[in-house]
Amino acid sequence: MLQNRKPYLLILPSLLATVFLFIGGILYGIFESIGFSPLVGEKQVTLKYYLEIFNSDDFWQAFFTTIRIASLSTIFSVILGVLIIYFLYIMKVNKKNQSAILAQRLFQVPMLFPYLVFSYIVYIIFSSTGWCSRILYGLGIIDSMDNFPIMINDRFGWGIIIAYVWKTSPFVVLMLYPVLLKVPLSLIDAAKVFGANKFTAFKEVVFPLLISPLKLSAFIVFSYSFLAFEVPYILGVTYPKTLSVYSYLTYTTGNLSERPKAMAINIASTFCVIVIGLIFYLLKKGEGNEG
Amino acid sequence: MKDKTTNGVILIGIIFIALISILPFVFLSILSFSQGWAWPKILPNSLSLGAWKYVFAPTSGTINAIFTSLKVAIVVTIINLVLAIPAGDALGRYKFKGKKIIEAILLMPIIIPPIIIMMGMHKTFIVFNLTESTLGVILCHIVPTLPYMIRAVTISYNQLGFKWEEQGKMLGAGKIDRFFNIVFPFLIPGIVAGSSLSIVISLSQYIITVLMGGGQVVTLPMIMFPFINGGNQGIGAAYSILFALIAVIALIAMDLLLKRYYNDRKIN
Numbered sequence: 001m002l003q004n005r006k007p008y009l010l011i012l013p014s015l016l017a018t019v020f021l022f023i024g025g026i027l028y029g030i031f032e033s034i035g036f037s038p039l040v041g042e043k044q045v046t047l048k049y050y051l052e053i054f055n056s057d058d059f060w061q062a063f064f065t066t067i068r069i070a071s072l073s074t075i076f077s078v079i080l081g082v083l084i085i086y087f088l089y090i091m092k093v094n095k096k097n098q099s100a101i102l103a104q105r106l107f108q109v110p111m112l113f114p115y116l117v118f119s120y121i122v123y124i125i126f127s128s129t130g131w132c133s134r135i136l137y138g139l140g141i142i143d144s145m146d147n148f149p150i151m152i153n154d155r156f157g158w159g160i161i162i163a164y165v166w167k168t169s170p171f172v173v174l175m176l177y178p179v180l181l182k183v184p185l186s187l188i189d190a191a192k193v194f195g196a197n198k199f200t201a202f203k204e205v206v207f208p209l210l211i212s213p214l215k216l217s218a219f220i221v222f223s224y225s226f227l228a229f230e231v232p233y234i235l236g237v238t239y240p241k242t243l244s245v246y247s248y249l250t251y252t253t254g255n256l257s258e259r260p261k262a263m264a265i266n267i268a269s270t271f272c273v274i275v276i277g278l279i280f281y282l283l284k285k286g287e288g289n290e291g
Numbered sequence: 292m293k294d295k296t297t298n299g300v301i302l303i304g305i306i307f308i309a310l311i312s313i314l315p316f317v318f319l320s321i322l323s324f325s326q327g328w329a330w331p332k333i334l335p336n337s338l339s340l341g342a343w344k345y346v347f348a349p350t351s352g353t354i355n356a357i358f359t360s361l362k363v364a365i366v367v368t369i370i371n372l373v374l375a376i377p378a379g380d381a382l383g384r385y386k387f388k389g390k391k392i393i394e395a396i397l398l399m400p401i402i403i404p405p406i407i408i409m410m411g412m413h414k415t416f417i418v419f420n421l422t423e424s425t426l427g428v429i430l431c432h433i434v435p436t437l438p439y440m441i442r443a444v445t446i447s448y449n450q451l452g453f454k455w456e457e458q459g460k461m462l463g464a465g466k467i468d469r470f471f472n473i474v475f476p477f478l479i480p481g482i483v484a485g486s487s488l489s490i491v492i493s494l495s496q497y498i499i500t501v502l503m504g505g506g507q508v509v510t511l512p513m514i515m516f517p518f519i520n521g522g523n524q525g526i527g528a529a530y531s532i533l534f535a536l537i538a539v540i541a542l543i544a545m546d547l548l549l550k551r552y553y554n555d556r557k558i559n
Contacts, residue, residue, distance in 0.1 A: 004387075007380075007381035007390075008381075010378060011377065011378045013373070013374050013378070014375060014377070014437065015393060017374055018396055018400070018437065019396075021408070021412065021434050022399065022403075022408055023396070025407075025411035026408065026411060029408075029411030087301070087304035090300055090304075091301055096301065099305070103304065106309065107312055109316075112538055113531075113535055116495065116497050116512050116516070119519070120528075121318075121319065121531070123519075124318065124524060125315070125318065131318060133330070133331070134331045137330075138331065166311065219402075224402065224404065227407055230497055233498070234519065244406060244407065247407075248406060270407060277402065
């Protein structure tokens with residue numbers, strides 16, 4: 001009997017902490033977004049804040065900007081991640097294991113630094129007075145800083161995308177790397193015996209094994225870049241904002257009556273992430289049934 | 292011929308990786324020592340220690356901010372360890388009803404950024420008088436860090452299983468002895484990995500510290516922010532490097548500390 005209860009007792013402290021701090025945050029957000037706030041004596045439930053945001057252009061602009069930035073960041077990050085894995089694979093089949101480990105470690109370096117610092121690095125390299133523009137001028141490709149394409153604080157969000165790809169592709173590589181360690185070289189040699197070159201061997205033997213961790217990392221990168229705050233706060237524009245910046249500014253700079261609206265934005269966007277997570281989960285489950 | 296192309300691919304790859312991981316920091320270093328670096332100069336006119344002098348001047352409050360940041364990160368990591376070691380045991384070694392759902396709840400903060408959650412918690416924190424306090428900031432930082440710690444410790448427990456502990460039991464070791472001499476050494480890699488993530492993520496938090504600390508709990512990212520967001524570029528660069536160094540030193544120190552502890556126990 002005690003044995004049955006043991007895992008629950010072990011997990012209880014963590015669960016309580018998560019429920020109070022995390023689930024609590026979501027629940028309070030939901031309550032506040034429907035105007036239900038017993039702590040300050042408001043008990044009238046209303047959907048007007050949701051209607052308000054769904055009827056506002058600002059919200060939909062922010063929504064589509066955020067979707068665009070998160071999708072492009074995810075796509076580029078995943079492509080870069082797979083390219084790096086392919087390159088590590090080439091090193092491995094050429095018996096250059098030491099350099100493969102070194103290259104992998106080197107590629108992880110950006111993970112050590114916060115998004116704040118990374119936004120700054122992207123700013124000083126890609127802004128119109130940044131290093132890239134100086135080098136292009138030096139090479140005679142552009143003749144004034146105005147000719148440099150606007151990549152920072154631009155409406156499209158290229159600066160934000162660059163920062164996310166730079167920061168998240170090491171994470172993708174970290175998630176995929178164990179697959180490379182698991183694939184036995186003999187399998188690749190066998191593929192070569194049957195006439196496959198290195199690329200075909202990678203496509204036929206390694207890539208199928210990458211799909212599952214690739215989906216998971218794509219989901220994590222997408223959901224993170226969907227709602228993270230610091231990067232678009234520094235590299236974004238006043239209009240259109242991303243959802244997280246839009247909601248934070250509504251929360252802090254508007255008057256108190258605007259706060260439930262910020263909560264409604266938060267809850268709507270959290271809901272999006274959870275729906276995408278469920279789709280991902282069901283896709284994975286379907287895959288499991290086939291195998 | 293074929294080998295040549297392969298070597299070419301490897302060389303290009305290494306140059307590319309070095310470019311994207313090392314170059315930014317070379318550039319930050321030059322920027323932090325630069326003086327009068329107007330467009331379109333590729334390198335600065337002259338070098339200066341001005342930015343670094345500012346960073347370490349007593350008026351800048353850098354040293355205090357570093358201590359606050361480290362204090363928060365260390366306390367957060369210790370709390371995470373206390374919470375995650377039992378949780379990792381349950382998730383890594385036991386089968387029980389509802390395990391999948393509980394695990395999903397515990398890991399969910401990985402995909403939802405803390406600022407979204409903390410805006411929801413803000414009122415509650417105000418009611419419980421937790422805003423503008425270090426304790427409030429510590430509680431905030433637990434949200435984005437705990438899942439990583441749980442994940443890391445779970446993997447270690449999963450690899451450990453029950454067999455070693457059962458052997459210890461047969462040889463007459465008590466519960467506490469078994470934990471410190473059998474389980475804990477086995478968990479060290481997971482603890483190091485989880486604590487590293489916990490420290491780095493806590494050090495990196497900006498906006499939730501601003502929201503909950505209300506400007507009263509000043510951490511390094513907060514001191515850095517005005518310079519990064521359109522302020523003096525040299526100072527922004529110096530702070531960025533300082534931040535990176537502190538993160539690396541904290542990680543190395545923790546790694547050494549835990550390994551030394553482990554070695555001491557082995558000798559005993």
